Amino acid sequence: MGREPIEDSDAFVTEVCWHYYVNEMTQADVARHMGVTRLRVNQAIQTAKSLGFVKIQIESPFLPRVELQENLKEALGLQRVVIGPANEADYDYHKAVGAALAALLAERLAAGGWTSLGVSWGLTLDAAIRKLTRQSHPGLEVLSILGGTAEGSTLNSFGIASGFANVLGASFSVLTAPIYLSEGIDRDLFLSQYALKEHFEKLKSLDAVLLTCSNVSEKSFLVEHGLPHELTPETLIEAGAIGDVLGQFLDRDGASVSEAVDNRTVGMPLDQVLAVPEKIMAAAGPHKVEIIKAACKRGLVDTLVTDDVTARLLLEDKSVQSSAAE
Amino acid sequence: MGREPIEDSDAFVTEVCWHYYVNEMTQADVARHMGVTRLRVNQAIQTAKSLGFVKIQIESPFLPRVELQENLKEALGLQRVVIGPANEADYDYHKAVGAALAALLAERLAAGGWTSLGVSWGLTLDAAIRKLTRQSHPGLEVLSILGGTAEGSTLNSFGIASGFANVLGASFSVLTAPIYLSEGIDRDLFLSQYALKEHFEKLKSLDAVLLTCSNVSEKSFLVEHGLPHELTPETLIEAGAIGDVLGQFLDRDGASVSEAVDNRTVGMPLDQVLAVPEKIMAAAGPHKVEIIKAACKRGLVDTLVTDDVTARLLLEDKSVQSSAAE
DNA sequence: TGGCAACACATACATATGAATAATTACACT
DNA sequence: AGTGTAATTATTCATATGTATGTGTTGCCA
Numbered sequence: 118m119g120r121e122p123i124e125d126s127d128a129f130v131t132e133v134c135w136h137y138y139v140n141e142m143t144q145a146d147v148a149r150h151m152g153v154t155r156l157r158v159n160q161a162i163q164t165a166k167s168l169g170f171v172k173i174q175i176e177s178p179f180l181p182r183v184e185l186q187e188n189l190k191e192a193l194g195l196q197r198v199v200i201g202p203a204n205e206a207d208y209d210y211h212k213a214v215g216a217a218l219a220a221l222l223a224e225r226l227a228a229g230g231w232t233s234l235g236v237s238w239g240l241t242l243d244a245a246i247r248k249l250t251r252q253s254h255p256g257l258e259v260l261s262i263l264g265g266t267a268e269g270s271t272l273n274s275f276g277i278a279s280g281f282a283n284v285l286g287a288s289f290s291v292l293t294a295p296i297y298l299s300e301g302i303d304r305d306l307f308l309s310q311y312a313l314k315e316h317f318e319k320l321k322s323l324d325a326v327l328l329t330c331s332n333v334s335e336k337s338f339l340v341e342h343g344l345p346h347e348l349t350p351e352t353l354i355e356a357g358a359i360g361d362v363l364g365q366f367l368d369r370d371g372a373s374v375s376e377a378v379d380n381r382t383v384g385m386p387l388d389q390v391l392a393v394p395e396k397i398m399a400a401a402g403p404h405k406v407e408i409i410k411a412a413c414k415r416g417l418v419d420t421l422v423t424d425d426v427t428a429r430l431l432l433e434d435k436s437v438q439s440s441a442a443e
Numbered sequence: 444m445g446r447e448p449i450e451d452s453d454a455f456v457t458e459v460c461w462h463y464y465v466n467e468m469t470q471a472d473v474a475r476h477m478g479v480t481r482l483r484v485n486q487a488i489q490t491a492k493s494l495g496f497v498k499i500q501i502e503s504p505f506l507p508r509v510e511l512q513e514n515l516k517e518a519l520g521l522q523r524v525v526i527g528p529a530n531e532a533d534y535d536y537h538k539a540v541g542a543a544l545a546a547l548l549a550e551r552l553a554a555g556g557w558t559s560l561g562v563s564w565g566l567t568l569d570a571a572i573r574k575l576t577r578q579s580h581p582g583l584e585v586l587s588i589l590g591g592t593a594e595g596s597t598l599n600s601f602g603i604a605s606g607f608a609n610v611l612g613a614s615f616s617v618l619t620a621p622i623y624l625s626e627g628i629d630r631d632l633f634l635s636q637y638a639l640k641e642h643f644e645k646l647k648s649l650d651a652v653l654l655t656c657s658n659v660s661e662k663s664f665l666v667e668h669g670l671p672h673e674l675t676p677e678t679l680i681e682a683g684a685i686g687d688v689l690g691q692f693l694d695r696d697g698a699s700v701s702e703a704v705d706n707r708t709v710g711m712p713l714d715q716v717l718a719v720p721e722k723i724m725a726a727a728g729p730h731k732v733e734i735i736k737a738a739c740k741r742g743l744v745d746t747l748v749t750d751d752v753t754a755r756l757l758l759e760d761k762s763v764q765s766s767a768a769e
Numbered sequence: 770t771g772g773c774a775a776c777a778c779a780t781a782c783a784t785a786t787g788a789a790t791a792a793t794t795a796c797a798c799t
Numbered sequence: 800a801g802t803g804t805a806a807t808t809a810t811t812c813a814t815a816t817g818t819a820t821g822t823g824t825t826g827c828c829a
Contacts, residue, residue, distance in 0.1 A: 127503065128506045128507045128509070129507075131501060131502070131503055131506045132507035132528055134501050135501060135507065135528050135539075135542075136528060136530065138499040138501065139499070139501070139527065139538055139539060139542040140528070140529065140530035140535075140538050140539060141530075141538070142533075146530070146532060149532075150530075150531065165501075169502065170502040170503075171499060171500070171501055171502070172501075173464040173465070173497060173498070173499060173500075174497070174498045174500060174576045174577075175457060175460050175465070175491075175496065175497055175498075176457070176496040176497070176498075177453065177457055178457065180453060180457045181454045181457050181458035181461065183454070201461065201465065202458055202462060202466070203466065204462065204466035204472070206468075206472060206475075207468075209466075212465055212466050212467070213461075213465060213466060216461075227579040227612075228579060250500045250576065251500075251502060252553060253550075253553035253554060286553075
């Protein structure tokens with residue numbers, strides 16, 4: 118019905134970006150040269166940026182917050198903290214943390230040594246995938262470590278594992294299950310299925326894991342879309358839950374609040390996560406300060422990737438706690 | 444006398460760029476947030492770009508010219524051709540070729556297998572260094588394969604070898620000699636010096652070489668600054684020279700025009716280059732069409748890195764020659 | 770053939786960036 | 800304290816980019 122839309126080919130978009138960024142031509146120049154309208158050029162550039170065809174790499178990205186990183190590392194007793202400065206006026210921590218995580222991953226992968234990488238899922242990890250520049254690690258396997266939900270395909274279990282594998286030139290293995298089993302299903306029996314059994318076997322020898330965490334609110338995709346009907350945020354909060362890591366809810370000291378919930382979770386048990394040589398937690402936002410601390414207390418974090426806003430809150434919180442303890 | 448200039452720290456420049464590119468803030472927003480003038484922000488971004496603190500990476504950069512690449516590959520009988528589209532209105536092939544070479548190197552290095560890389564020198568290779576994103580290849584050694592000149596330090600022997608080594612996280616070894624020996628100096632005796640002898644020994648087992656070429660004109664830095672007094676462009680042209688590779692002058696069939704000159708050259712002999720498993724030639728510009736062809740005829744090129752303007756000229760030239768041969 | 774829907778192009782406008790210029794500040798010297 | 804010099808900030812202007820709107824084109828259907 119009516120006119121068919123012209124679909125800009127990848128080659129077209131790529132050439133536009135080449136001229137604009139490499140040859141430093143204005144959009145009007147590019148349009149003239151390629152015989153199209155400036156509007157087309159402008160939109161091609163925006164498309165390329167949003168799809169990750171064009172990526173910006175910044176040298177020494179953690180340099181601006183060296184001191185804050187060091188302070189927070191000491192305060193939380195971690196091995197490393199990397200911080201990306203956030204835009205405070207229009208706060209969106211996914212951008213800063215996603216980019217910081219991408220930079221960290223590029224660095225860690227360049228150092229070599231990883232053959233298996235367990236990945237959680239969420240908006241932050243999705244943002245990191247978009248920021249990662251294409252690499253080739255054929256010896257690396259990306260494995261999802263938490264079941265998925267029906268909605269939100271790109272930021273979910275399959276989308277994240279395949280996304281990382283794609284941009285890293287690695288293989289991947291997806292956990293093909295929902296986050297939580299229905300009441301009455303035997304977890305061990307469910308996990309004894311061939312494909313799942315093999316997957317969980319591999320999780321026993323991961324080189325590194327990428328974790329995220331959420332508080333117990335509608336802000337959390339998992340809480341909003343992943344919980345079974347009988348499990349409400351209210352009951353979790355009543356049980357002492359302040360947030361979750363891999364669908365397992367923790368209190369402020371990092372202890373699990375419900376063995377019953379944990380036993381219904383199709384994901385890597387947190388006690389198993391503890392044994393992974395390199396545990397990377399990517400999380401930010403004032404609403405996540407408590408759960409970040411709880412995860413650190415539990416020992417789930419070797420390297421924390423966050424933004425400066427959150428880092429300052431974490432530090433404030435730690436000094437308030439130190440005062441209260443005296 | 445007067446005011447002392449404030450030197451913007453690397454951390455400052457980096458944070459400015461982070462906010463601008465990662466958080467997608469306007470320059471005015473960044474200035475407000477960081478408590479500086481917008482002019483400072485604008486200048487910091489420009490500084491970062493020119494110093495290589497900020498780099499743009501484009502996905503599948505050779506996609507726009509797939510067909511032209513294939514056509515030229517067949518026409519020249521090469522293993523591979525990679526082409527970066529140039530800005531024809533304001534022609535500067537260093538940008539396009541430098542970026543294309545950087546992309547190729549990133550790809551080839553990601554594939555692994557290189558432990559030694561011989562590098563010539565010049566503006567194009569300098570441009571590639573600036574475009575390369577930071578990598579870590581501790582097992583790679585970069586070796587210069589041509590002596591240097593007194594002027595032009597960053598684009599010269601030392602600057603190029605160290606520049607590549609630095610951005611690639613590799614070690615390097617410089618050929619500490621002028622391009623041409625003075626008349627009367629015995630080449631074998633000169634090269635038998637310990638440091639040089641060791642260096643040339645390594646050149647016998649290079650995994651790959653980065654070559655450039657020039658025509659015989661004042662456009663060539665080597666011709667303008669590197670030739671001994673008694674050797675003039677005119678005499679070289681009379682001897683049939685159309686250009687040089689590694690300071691060794693070739694005629695249009697790729698044969699050396701002067702054994703006397705070649706014997707005075709402190710660089711990798713071209714017959715030795717022939718044995719290198721991967722020979723990459725990065726060159727562009729209408730004035731280089733003849734010498735590019737001659738180098739290909741000589742067998743010095745496995746992979747050609749050039750721009751679309753030059754590629755079309757090379758193809759035209761080949762079809763004109765095919766017609767003439769009939 | 771005319772009418773309609775959808776899309777692309779052409780044009781206009783708002784905002785951001787790049788560059789230039791004027792005013793202010795910091796510093797050294799007398 | 801006054802003066803001169805140099806740099807930075809504040810302001811202005813030119814150009815480029817992002818966005819919105821009006822017009823023309825294409826394709827389909829009755």
